Amino acid sequence: xxQENKQGRRSEILSEIAxxxxxxxxxxxxxxxxxxxxxxxxxxxxxxxxxxLVAIFGPLIFPYDASTDMANTYLMPSLEHPFGTDWxxxxxxxxxxxxxxxxxxxxxxxAIFTVVIGTVLGIVSGYLxxxxxxxxxxxxxxxxxxxxxxxxxxxxxIVTINTPLSLAVIISIWSxxxxxxxxxxxxMSLKERDFIQICAVMHMSKAHIIFKELMPNVFSYIAxxxxxxxxxxxxxxxxxxxxxxxxxxxxxxxAIINAARTRGLMNVKxxxxxxxxxxxxxxxxxxxxxxxxGLDETLNPRLKVL
Amino acid sequence: MxxxxxxxxxxxxxxxxxxxxxxFKKPGSLFTDRNIHVLKDVSLDISEGEIVALxxxxxxxxxxxxxxxxxxxxxxxGDVYFEGERVSGTFDKKLSSYNQVxxxxxxxxxxxxxxxxxxxxxxxxxxTHNRKWxxxxxxxxxxxxxxxIGLQPSAQFLTKYPHQLSGGQRQRIxxxxxxxxxxxxxxxxxxxxxxxxxxxxSLLNLMKExxxxxxxxxxxxxxxxxxxxxxxxxGRVAVMYLGEIVEVGNIGDVIAKPRHPYTRALIQxxxxxxxxxxxxxxxxxxxxxxxxxxxxxxxxAFYERCLYSCEKCRGKIGFVKTDTADVLxxxxxxxxxxxxxxxx
Amino acid sequence: MQSNTENIxxxxxxxxxxxxxxxxxxxxxxxxxxxKRGKITALxxxxxxxxxxxxxxxxxxxxxxxxxxxxxIVFYGxxxxxxxxxxxxxxxxxxxxKFRWNKVSMVFQAAQSALNPVMTVRQQFxxxxxxxDSKLTKEQKEEKCRGLLEYVKLDADRVLASYPxxxxxxxxxxxxxxxxxxxxxxxxxxxxxxxxxDVITQNYIFNLLKEINRERGISMxxxxxxxxxxxxxxxxxxxxxxxxxMEYGTVAEVFKNRxxxxxxxxxxxxxxxxxxxxxxxxxEGSPPDLMNLPKGCIFSPRCPKCCDLCLTAEPPTRxxxxxxxxxxxxxxxxxxxDAADAN
Numbered sequence: 001x002x003q004e005n006k007q008g009r010r011s012e013i014l015s016e017i018a019x020x021x022x023x024x025x026x027x028x029x030x031x032x033x034x035x036x037x038x039x040x041x042x043x044x045x046x047x048x049x050x051x052x053l054v055a056i057f058g059p060l061i062f063p064y065d066a067s068t069d070m071a072n073t074y075l076m077p078s079l080e081h082p083f084g085t086d087w088x089x090x091x092x093x094x095x096x097x098x099x100x101x102x103x104x105x106x107x108x109x110x111a112i113f114t115v116v117i118g119t120v121l122g123i124v125s126g127y128l129x130x131x132x133x134x135x136x137x138x139x140x141x142x143x144x145x146x147x148x149x150x151x152x153x154x155x156x157x158i159v160t161i162n163t164p165l166s167l168a169v170i171i172s173i174w175s176x177x178x179x180x181x182x183x184x185x186x187x188m189s190l191k192e193r194d195f196i197q198i199c200a201v202m203h204m205s206k207a208h209i210i211f212k213e214l215m216p217n218v219f220s221y222i223a224x225x226x227x228x229x230x231x232x233x234x235x236x237x238x239x240x241x242x243x244x245x246x247x248x249x250x251x252x253x254x255a256i257i258n259a260a261r262t263r264g265l266m267n268v269k270x271x272x273x274x275x276x277x278x279x280x281x282x283x284x285x286x287x288x289x290x291x292x293x294g295l296d297e298t299l300n301p302r303l304k305v306l
Numbered sequence: 307m308x309x310x311x312x313x314x315x316x317x318x319x320x321x322x323x324x325x326x327x328x329x330f331k332k333p334g335s336l337f338t339d340r341n342i343h344v345l346k347d348v349s350l351d352i353s354e355g356e357i358v359a360l361x362x363x364x365x366x367x368x369x370x371x372x373x374x375x376x377x378x379x380x381x382x383x384g385d386v387y388f389e390g391e392r393v394s395g396t397f398d399k400k401l402s403s404y405n406q407v408x409x410x411x412x413x414x415x416x417x418x419x420x421x422x423x424x425x426x427x428x429x430x431x432x433x434t435h436n437r438k439w440x441x442x443x444x445x446x447x448x449x450x451x452x453x454x455i456g457l458q459p460s461a462q463f464l465t466k467y468p469h470q471l472s473g474g475q476r477q478r479i480x481x482x483x484x485x486x487x488x489x490x491x492x493x494x495x496x497x498x499x500x501x502x503x504x505x506x507x508s509l510l511n512l513m514k515e516x517x518x519x520x521x522x523x524x525x526x527x528x529x530x531x532x533x534x535x536x537x538x539x540x541g542r543v544a545v546m547y548l549g550e551i552v553e554v555g556n557i558g559d560v561i562a563k564p565r566h567p568y569t570r571a572l573i574q575x576x577x578x579x580x581x582x583x584x585x586x587x588x589x590x591x592x593x594x595x596x597x598x599x600x601x602x603x604x605x606x607a608f609y610e611r612c613l614y615s616c617e618k619c620r621g622k623i624g625f626v627k628t629d630t631a632d633v634l635x636x637x638x639x640x641x642x643x644x645x646x647x648x649x650x
Numbered sequence: 651m652q653s654n655t656e657n658i659x660x661x662x663x664x665x666x667x668x669x670x671x672x673x674x675x676x677x678x679x680x681x682x683x684x685x686k687r688g689k690i691t692a693l694x695x696x697x698x699x700x701x702x703x704x705x706x707x708x709x710x711x712x713x714x715x716x717x718x719x720x721x722x723i724v725f726y727g728x729x730x731x732x733x734x735x736x737x738x739x740x741x742x743x744x745x746x747x748k749f750r751w752n753k754v755s756m757v758f759q760a761a762q763s764a765l766n767p768v769m770t771v772r773q774q775f776x777x778x779x780x781x782x783d784s785k786l787t788k789e790q791k792e793e794k795c796r797g798l799l800e801y802v803k804l805d806a807d808r809v810l811a812s813y814p815x816x817x818x819x820x821x822x823x824x825x826x827x828x829x830x831x832x833x834x835x836x837x838x839x840x841x842x843x844x845x846x847x848d849v850i851t852q853n854y855i856f857n858l859l860k861e862i863n864r865e866r867g868i869s870m871x872x873x874x875x876x877x878x879x880x881x882x883x884x885x886x887x888x889x890x891x892x893x894x895x896m897e898y899g900t901v902a903e904v905f906k907n908r909x910x911x912x913x914x915x916x917x918x919x920x921x922x923x924x925x926x927x928x929x930x931x932x933x934e935g936s937p938p939d940l941m942n943l944p945k946g947c948i949f950s951p952r953c954p955k956c957c958d959l960c961l962t963a964e965p966p967t968r969x970x971x972x973x974x975x976x977x978x979x980x981x982x983x984x985x986x987x988d989a990a991d992a993n
Contacts (some may be wrong), residue, residue: 390729529848575853578881578922
């Protein structure tokens, strides 16, 4: 009897999960359709996708050969070397391609950590309130009040950074706090709204209120912040690379810039070399901004135009 | 205050509020909190199938009282009884019967989750309270509800988001959601104040219909006596002023022959949709200044504005039973008895 | 037909468009009516009927991106040498700034948001005075503000030094009324001045407005959705529906004749605290969608009197001998014969 009950309960839970999954699937599909109706979103997304493709397939097509070729240093751009070569005769074009993957990996990991930590803590803090809120906010404020960049440098000096993942962890430790605060504020104001209050009158569960009523309302904000977190992570990682504190990957764009810089900028040829990764960073940043703006336009109801 | 409860001694009313007080603390100066006394000694009975209207100006505490009835607020002191059983707040898991009170909010746009479809908004509460139901059963129930509130064909509305519906349609959805859990009592807080005039009556008619068909009790909260009279035709009205009920009685009687000085002013201020009634321009009020809710004493809240105030008004005052209503006034013999609006 | 001195403003065949990205919405369509000098004229209509848009066009305050597409607005302003005709729609921006508040002022629906939250009432009054008439000395300005606030029965000392949030809703609305009187306008536009207020305050504000109208001879244009308010306070009324003026006339006549089915429906759907309520019924159907208007008369889908003609051609605006107008085939000429013109 009890067994049967348990079984029934299990199948019920399973069907519930299946229902939620199909629900989520349908709304994701609908969301995507809506999101990609915006020109800015498409543009930004296309550029980002281009970088992703470059990161995946670029090294296969244009493998990077790190060996030096002193006979061909500082070559001007040609068909063979589209970006020319550097002071050791290595191909700059292939260097930039080889570095794309690490740059993207850092951006992606870091954005995930930032958004997950920031959102979870923000929602918990905003929804539960009371002493939980006070503790989380105290921690958040500590992270917010200490300037991040010197800490990156400090941490990078203490911890050996040798993978994109470790660099991403260091960057996100100091970047979730802002997001956490703003998610918390949004949840707090949503919590007072009539449609959440009515849930209490109808005895809806906390899980339902958080996941099905509150979350969808902050989803767009989180999506935009994900893109912005990627942008910030690239800024921070290039910064750290630029000062040579995470020199594990010489092809990372920041590392290329740093190497060219240390070679001396009096030599105009070093500036040429430095330009290529710099321009890539700029294009990447613009793409994230355009994408974030596009997402904002489609997802933020306050900006909705007829 | 006892007078109101005497009548219903025999059968327990659906809901009984006894000496409800609600005090909000607001940070004042450095060492003292300011006590905002939003409700003071409010007692009210609501019987099964009855429509009770709460009427008063903004800030009189009618919405706070409504939230106490629905369990959203816990009163500072006083007791709430539901079907004779003492309850205190929604989150009290033991008192699942309290679930039988539902709420319809004023702003139909704010009351629906903007990113969820109407179907999702209706589905969730039914599922929560009928765990065993299959999707098909719930769909059937939703279909039935949509028929009840007159939104047909339902498929046309269920897939929409709140902003794609008109105010009147959204307000109907709120009603469907409220009745979906088969409550015994629905609190409706200014349900038509944001609705276009030409659609108001149909919503009020719908509420009356639900009241009659399903024998649901309604607490209708409004500042508009005209719509209140329309919906609560045979019900009772409780006129509130600064957190107190000052007059409670049959709505027809109270409007025709208001007895409390405040009720008289309130009714005289209501414009009549007929240019032949120009009415009396001067209201029977001493001042326009609303009293303070802070640190209240025993005396009459209406004292400063009342034309008929006397020395006794400073002390504790109680309800007086007249032939039409219970009136919170100590000097009733000096208040005029004539109706505010004569026949033309 | 009428001498110009009788009217203070005339709207002639006004149409107002809202050009949007994909299409243009016509919020007001071909409205012609006049405001009588020294009277209170009310525009009644539900949300989206275009009443606010129409009235704001007089002082060019239409919310973006609306613009007057057709028609002209004439204002008859009092000057020292008599009445002068002003084409309000043709004024330059600079002239409009002078015209606004000097000739026509407005009391907005949400008094709370019309006042600047970070300035005291005194600062805001002075700022407006300075912007329009810099010749006054500080004492004169102070005196003027005080006079006006006392006129609307407020404690001038307290209110002048207050920030908007320190005042109650009723007080704020009275401050706004005093504010609208600041430059002695000839016409005040009142956009739902009491919507957020309770009935006692509403009654008080309207008594005050009536007093201003009587004592100072200031004409008023009142926009409201509440016909009970119109019945109690206005002299003339226009009924708007879907951007069109359906009916115009004196309040007494409009209520007595109830000729336009929409007006009749509105009156029949407004509960009162006196009289029979069992015979009331709502107007069936829903308000018109400006992007998808019905053919013929736009009220026809909801109209109990609708006939074949109504479905094919929109009824023209008919003008009657007594000065009233109606946009319906069912108006009876005989009801509107002017007593003087009849024979």
